[in-house]
Amino acid sequence: MNIPAFTLSRQIQEIGPAVEEAMHEVVNSGQFILGPQVQAFEERIAQMTGTGYAVGVANGSDALYLALRAAGVGPGDEVITTPFTFFATAGSILRTGAKPVFTDINLDTFNMDPDQASARISPRTRAMLPVHLFGLMADIDALRQHYAGVIIEDAAQAIGATLRNKPAGSVGDLAAFSFFPTKNLGAFGDAGMVTTTNDQWATMLRSLRVHGSRQKYHHEWLGINSRLDAVQAAVLNVKLNYLAHWTTRRQQIAERYRQGFVERRVSDIHLPSVPQGFSHVFHQYTIRAEARDRLSAYLKDRGIGTTVYYPLSLHLQPALRDLGYRLGDFPRSEQAQDEVLSLPMFPELTDQEVDYVVQQIAAFYQGG
Known part of the structure; x- marks a missing residue:
């Protein structure tokens, strides 16, 4: 046998025609950045996670960075996270000017050990960033017993997972998702999402993804260019059905x-x-x-x-x-x-x- 660790070829054979039709509709519409396809996908993810707000961004790394920014993380702050994860977790913290403070994992789950994390809390701790590694959620409920501040879920690998019947993306104060092509729900390129129940943070996220602007050419914050494009949203809207x-x-x-x-x-x-x-x-x-x-x-x-x-x-x-x-x-x-x-x-x-x-x-x- 020849068995790859991962392949998309079999999936594309199954859903290719539906995806091609959705992409063709975007091409005909002429609306390639944000727009109705992105709004529809945001609404579906918000409903799926039960959070109320979902903000599409360009990729999962930006989702982490913008979630941290919305929560007010910046220079001089510390963010507790795990060292056993993809580089973007720590890299996003450093992009804000804050310092990653690592804490060890539980070997059975590969996720953050709540007891060890509690020992890392300091007056400079601004947030915790637990990772739901390999598709299993970190125990956010246990972390809450030690820490009352902001918790941001790195849910890049865990869409659809649950913790005591609560879906990934809904247990922390904010959550970052990745739709990289190899993810359980993958785009045909880069794509990401931030979810939250906080309307003020959602408003800020929508501004931060377009250079900190809510009104065209007026900039309230120093944001970045991180918009989810319509073609990727169209692909994801099809794939979400499966x-x-x-x-x-x-x-x-x-x-x-x-x-x-x-x-x-x-x-x-x-x-x-x-x-x-x-x-x-x-x-x-x-x-x-x-x-x-x-x-x-x-x-x-x-x-x-x-x-x-x-x-x-x-x-x-x-x-x-x-x-x-x-x-x-x-x-x-x-x-x-x-x-x-x-x-x-x-x-x-x-x-x-x-x-x-x-x-x-x-x-x-x-x-x-």
């Missing part, structure tokens, strides 16, 4: 992985954890594996694609050396970076392909 089905299929694939590993008694890997009260949307199916790099090479030789998210935690990134962190500061994140391996995961993956992946991993650990 999201619930795709999410269910991802969950079915994850369960088939789990059952397969249990039945074959593969004890050398740690499977994804789904705590009680949480739903996982499996943006990635990420295991922790002994001899991770040898396993990855073994699977590649047998036609199975895998990916490592993330091989170097943020506190060890050269670009962030000035923050002063060192190897050993966050041992769980460092352990995760050395052990994580994301297996093939996309809704069009077949049961036979899942079984083959399980079979080959079992063979690796069981000597054939």
Whole structure:
């Protein structure tokens, strides 16, 4: 078999005609920036998350940055976040002039450990930025027990996930989504969204995405150019109709992985954890594996694609050396970076392909 870690080709075969029709309508309309397609998508995401306000922006990184700006984060402030995530999480904090303060993760969930985060709170803490990694929400309710300030969800990988029946994007004060093509809900390019229940923040976000302007050529704040274009919104409006089905299929694939590993008694890997009260949307199916790099090479030789998210935690990134962190500061994140391996995961993956992946991993650990 030849099984990629991820592919869009099968999905495009299914929905291509509907997407092409929606894109053609935008071309004929001549409305390419913001406009009715963007407004419709914003309204649907606001309804889906139950937040009341959703503001489309150019990408997920800008969504994080603008959410921080709307919350008033700026120079001299500190924002608590995790080092085991994509670079944009910390990069967006630094773009505001604030300082990322890292705290370690829970190895079972890969998400921020609330007890460790509480120890990082200082008088300069302006916000917490927990990441819903791989499709599982961080425990915002537990964080609230320690911290009464602004919490911004990095929900880039978790659209459709829930925490005690509350959807991602609704549990924090603001939330940032990414619709990068590989996401569970992906555009045909870059796209992002910020959700909030706060009407003043929503108004400011709409201004910040157009250079801080509410009235043309009058600028109240120093904003940026970060508008969601209509073609991407049209694509997303079509794909949103399929999201619930795709999410269910991802969950079915994850369960088939789990059952397969249990039945074959593969004890050398740690499977994804789904705590009680949480739903996982499996943006990635990420295991922790002994001899991770040898396993990855073994699977590649047998036609199975895998990916490592993330091989170097943020506190060890050269670009962030000035923050002063060192190897050993966050041992769980460092352990995760050395052990994580994301297996093939996309809704069009077949049961036979899942079984083959399980079979080959079992063979690796069981000597054939």
